[in-house]
Amino acid sequence: MTLRLMSYNVKGLQQDGRAVAEVVRAERPDVLAVQEPPRGPLGWWRLHRFARRTGLRVVVGGRGARTTALLASPGLAVTHAHALPLPWQAGTVRRGVALARVEGVVVVAVHLSLDRAERLRHLDVLDAHLARAQRPLVLVGDLNEQPGGPTWQRLLGSGTPGGVGGAGGTAGAQAGLAGLLDAAPDGPPTYPAVDARHRIDVVLHDAGVRVVAAHVRDDALVHRASDHRPLVVDLAPGPGPTGV
Numbered sequence: 001m002t003l004r005l006m007s008y009n010v011k012g013l014q015q016d017g018r019a020v021a022e023v024v025r026a027e028r029p030d031v032l033a034v035q036e037p038p039r040g041p042l043g044w045w046r047l048h049r050f051a052r053r054t055g056l057r058v059v060v061g062g063r064g065a066r067t068t069a070l071l072a073s074p075g076l077a078v079t080h081a082h083a084l085p086l087p088w089q090a091g092t093v094r095r096g097v098a099l100a101r102v103e104g105v106v107v108v109a110v111h112l113s114l115d116r117a118e119r120l121r122h123l124d125v126l127d128a129h130l131a132r133a134q135r136p137l138v139l140v141g142d143l144n145e146q147p148g149g150p151t152w153q154r155l156l157g158s159g160t161p162g163g164v165g166g167a168g169g170t171a172g173a174q175a176g177l178a179g180l181l182d183a184a185p186d187g188p189p190t191y192p193a194v195d196a197r198h199r200i201d202v203v204l205h206d207a208g209v210r211v212v213a214a215h216v217r218d219d220a221l222v223h224r225a226s227d228h229r230p231l232v233v234d235l236a237p238g239p240g241p242t243g244v
Contacts, residue, residue, distance in 0.1 A: 035142040203233040
């Protein structure tokens with residue numbers, strides 16, 4: 001089957017939550033990786049209300065997921081859904097990762113730090129967590145970094161010898177996030193939504209799946225909904241070239 005993944009930073013649904021839901025409904029993703037979901041005392045309730053508006057269900061959200069959430073179509077098989085809280089230091093945003101196996105594909109939703117050093121530290125933690133994860137694996141989210149930066153280099157396997165692992169690499173790093181492929185290597189920028197200039201939202205995958213189609217949605221509704229444009233990628237089983 002083809003699995004449609006959508007990455008969308010919704011800015012806490014503060015800009016125009018109804019427009020965000022309309023964008024998602026129009027794209028009909030099987031899995032929606034949310035960055036900056038609503039938080040605070042009513043955050044859980046607002047996220048579940050948003051999910052109902054989109055026809056999806058929340059499979060990971062709140063608590064340790066913090067700045068991420070995963071939503072999925074009600075008919076899909078979802079297992080091993082859980083959150084990974086990331087280390088926090090005073091003066092920075094508390095961040096987390098949402099993970100689940102959807103129809104046999106491990107989906108990892110991230111919203112990485114604005115701080116370069118913290119992004120790399122968090123990748124080390126995530127890589128260790130995924131050292132024994134089954135494949136195929138797809139990482140979806142907001143890297144807060146443009147292509148060519150150190151985060152991209154490590155995820156795509158052109159950084160340290162072990163990929164995402166620490167200096168020199170480890171066996172766990174080889175089995176974790178090392179050497180992912182860019183699902184939309186020539187995709188347009190995703191931020192800001194109006195007059196986008198930066199490509200910081202991604203879908204990265206391993207060789208266990210292939211890209212069937214990919215696009216970044218850009219229209220008046222998207223401009224009103226949030227400060228990011230959503231990235232949508234259709235993946236199918238089996239190895240194949242990156243991009244479309």
